[in-house]
Amino acid sequence: MNIYWEMTQACALACRHCRAEAVPMAHPLELTFDEGVSLLQQITEFGPPLPQLILTGGDPLARADLYPLIDEAVKLGIGVSITPAATSALTRDVLVRLKEHKVEGLGLSLDAPTAELHDSIRGIPGTFHRTMQAIAWAQELEMPLQVNTLVAAETAPSIPQVYELLKPYAVSRWSLFFLISVGRGKVLQPLAPEDAERLMGWIHDTSRIAPFIVATTEAPSFRRVALERLRAEGMTGEQIKRSGVARSFGIRDGHGIMFVSNTGDICPAGFLPLAVGNVRKDRVADTYRNHPVFQSLHDPTTFEGRCGVCEYHALCGGSRARAFSATGNYLASDPLCTYEPGHHHG
Ligand code: SF4
Numbered sequence: 001m002n003i004y005w006e007m008t009q010a011c012a013l014a015c016r017h018c019r020a021e022a023v024p025m026a027h028p029l030e031l032t033f034d035e036g037v038s039l040l041q042q043i044t045e046f047g048p049p050l051p052q053l054i055l056t057g058g059d060p061l062a063r064a065d066l067y068p069l070i071d072e073a074v075k076l077g078i079g080v081s082i083t084p085a086a087t088s089a090l091t092r093d094v095l096v097r098l099k100e101h102k103v104e105g106l107g108l109s110l111d112a113p114t115a116e117l118h119d120s121i122r123g124i125p126g127t128f129h130r131t132m133q134a135i136a137w138a139q140e141l142e143m144p145l146q147v148n149t150l151v152a153a154e155t156a157p158s159i160p161q162v163y164e165l166l167k168p169y170a171v172s173r174w175s176l177f178f179l180i181s182v183g184r185g186k187v188l189q190p191l192a193p194e195d196a197e198r199l200m201g202w203i204h205d206t207s208r209i210a211p212f213i214v215a216t217t218e219a220p221s222f223r224r225v226a227l228e229r230l231r232a233e234g235m236t237g238e239q240i241k242r243s244g245v246a247r248s249f250g251i252r253d254g255h256g257i258m259f260v261s262n263t264g265d266i267c268p269a270g271f272l273p274l275a276v277g278n279v280r281k282d283r284v285a286d287t288y289r290n291h292p293v294f295q296s297l298h299d300p301t302t303f304e305g306r307c308g309v310c311e312y313h314a315l316c317g318g319s320r321a322r323a324f325s326a327t328g329n330y331l332a333s334d335p336l337c338t339y340e341p342g343h344h345h346g
Pocket residue numbers: 220221224306307308310311312313316317318319333334337338339341
């Protein structure tokens with residue numbers, strides 16, 4: 001299980017499509033150090049194996065108490081990853097320090113294969129160069145690195161070039177995030193469903209030859225595409241399970257994923273901004289297990305529309321965040337998926 005903690009909304013960047021609508025200043029009601037420690041203690045209530053904690057923002061490097069909080073988490077036995085913003089604060093020394101404090105993974109965003117396109121999508125000059133620099137440092141320091149790439153109408157044509165750019169680096173995981181119009185993301189255009197389906201086919205083919213894991217975020221119907229292709233090749237269920245494709249099957253917003261905002265709101269995912277509690281008064285493990293919204297997210301038979309009757313819903317279930325952003329109903333169908341349930345061809 002992954003818990004994303006948006007430590008702060010503060011960030012020196014102001015990317016055009018920021019989910020968090022980050023601003024230079026921290027929110028006045030941001031969780032304090034003590035409240036942060038109490039959140040970390042709450043996470044241990046999940047019991048073993050403890051969830052992985054992903055520190056996000058805003059820019060987690062903008063928190064003055066970042067390292068003491070990392071130390072608290074590590075002391076409690078919680079694995080920590082971090083997704084810093086590509087600002088001038090992201091230096092090689094910072095990566096060294098994160099490694100010394102036992103941060104297990106680094107996540108960086110790279111949306112396009114050239115400075116011109118990446119910086120214009122981010123709206124900030126210099127971020128491409130800084131990101132590539134940090135990728136090289138992570139490789140040099142042998143820090144496990146996840147690169148996140150935005151998939152939108154503007155970026156989709158250059159995704160294969162991003163792959164070519166990343167190929168020589170020691171990336172452990174490349175995750176393609178299919179845009180959801182949340183926060184400032186509303187300024188970019190999502191991919192049309194047919195184009196998304198075509199790109200998922202390319203992602204699947206690439207994932208089989210890539211030197212790193214290739215995955216999608218907020219596009220669980222990729223698992224259906226992958227499964228259909230493997231079956232068409234004659235692979236059995238058992239072979240598919242062993243192939244590693246099935247690794248992420250069944251994980252979706254609110255199920256294997258939980259998000260805590262900078263002010264403590266508990267949401268099923270960062271892109272599903274439906275606050276069902278707050279860590280100042282509720283417990284994260286209890287909310288995850290017992291809140292009716294989380295309970296329905298754990299159970300695909302409660303889903304509606306195509307995703308409700310789909311034979312793939314246990315492994316896919318659609319993006320609950322996209323359903324929510326498109327319809328206001330987090331149980332509705334994922335509008336990115338073209339699949340008509342019942343048309344399964346074996
Ligand atoms: S209809 Fe829904 S559950 Fe079925 S493959 Fe598409 S997104 Fe997934």
